[in-house]
Amino acid sequence: MIVSSDEDLTKLKEVGRLCGLAVKTMAAALEPGITTAELDMIGRKVLEDAGARSAPELCYQFPGATCISVNEEVAHGIPGPRVIAAGDLVNIDVSAEKDGYFGDTGSSFIVPPVTPKIERLCRDGKRALWVGLNQIRTGQPLANIGNAIGKFAAKNRYTLITNLASHGVGRSLHEEPTELSTWPDPDETRIMEEGLVFTVEPFLSLGGHWAEDGDKDAWTLFSEPRAPTVQFEHTLVVTKNGPLILTMVE
Template sequence: MIIVKTAEEIELMRESALIVSKTLGMLAKEVKPGVTTLQLDALAETFIRDHGGVPGFLGLYDFPNSLCMSPNAQVVHGIPNDTPLVEGDIISIDCGVLKNEFYGDHAYTFEVGEVAPETKKLLDITKESLYVGIRQFKKGNRVQDVGYAIQKYTEDHGYGVVRELVGHGLGRKMHEDPEMPNYGKRGRGKKFVEGMVVAIEPMINLGTRRIKQLKDGWTILTADGKPSAHFEHNVALVGGKPELLSTFQYVYDALGIESGEEEEFRQKKLQL
């Protein structure tokens, strides 16, 4: 069942989402060769609590940490460890926050120093596909309209779209209806309704779409060992159009990147 949010609840969710956004922005300055994912995880937990939130992943389904940290061929759900990052790595950082009884949950894939051109292109196309999908989250459309758009955009570039893992509704629970796959056929699935809030999150592989799971019960890897990229936003349906609750602007400010990619999805100016 889709749980529709009131305007007031959407604003509370924006607060939670923006703590995630600020956490990712803080981490952007710390992602560099030599740092371990456990060190980044500790920084994130402290930052989240200092900003009035609770780490949304810590203990959720018995997950042991505050961040899902997934480098290179890891798709999602990687567990932080003591292995230092090295030049040329990429790493998906997925972060959740609980505040005011509502969750925020989004992700960004970072470059560690200089990465291979084909890997950088994978990141660029995956992030572009996120916005291609968000454009379809609008009045009159259905769940698989979003998935179809993401699938076509990324498969046209020769990439593999993970099937077993999907986006989701978001609210008082981390995972609510509907599931939001990154593949599908136009005109199928549940119809979008005003007040919905979803997490849209393309998980796109450089090679095969097939995946495997490590014995830790969490970490998902590409079956062929090639890199995977993951970007995620939280989006509400407001006035029949997609309204971003999350932002990558804190990441861009930290990295000195100029981008206007989010402007079309904001009905009011973001107060940074």
């Protein structure tokens, strides 16, 4: 969507803040022994107490309020009886709707003890997100985002999952502009418009190139080849001064 009124921006900020708060609250509860279903209930309560609804449930009948992906799972992990263990790499992805507006955010976390390699991967996953965000400005090519993230990944000897793209968001969970590459894409020719709302969400990996279905369920995705992978995501509005990030919380 394109932000066209103060009401648009106010409503987008509110649902974005709730998504960020849900991730923060869930992350604070992340410890060995908690199940992904219990984590999901914490996120659900944050959203529902504020009058918001889970976007994956609302839009796609996803079997959970949030997506929680552990270790070998790259994205869209279903909350359930899986018990979080020390050393696990956990991705929490929260998207929600309130008053007809949508937000989407996610982060990866390590449950101590932390190995240096995975600690570096998480640190650089955040850096990759900000490398992309720093390319955002009205009138600039959307391709700048993927080109910058791709350069960062190559320089630091990482791979990127190249079939999980960023996307437009605002009046629905997934809308125009669709399939926003967070990797170099020579076919990307679109330009960032003032007020355009979308996500940036690179999947940085220690060897994975592709996300594929497993035999676990109809939702959970795994890297091919299997490799530790992190995702960090924000929803933003394009402005002439750079990105206005909607899903950041203190």
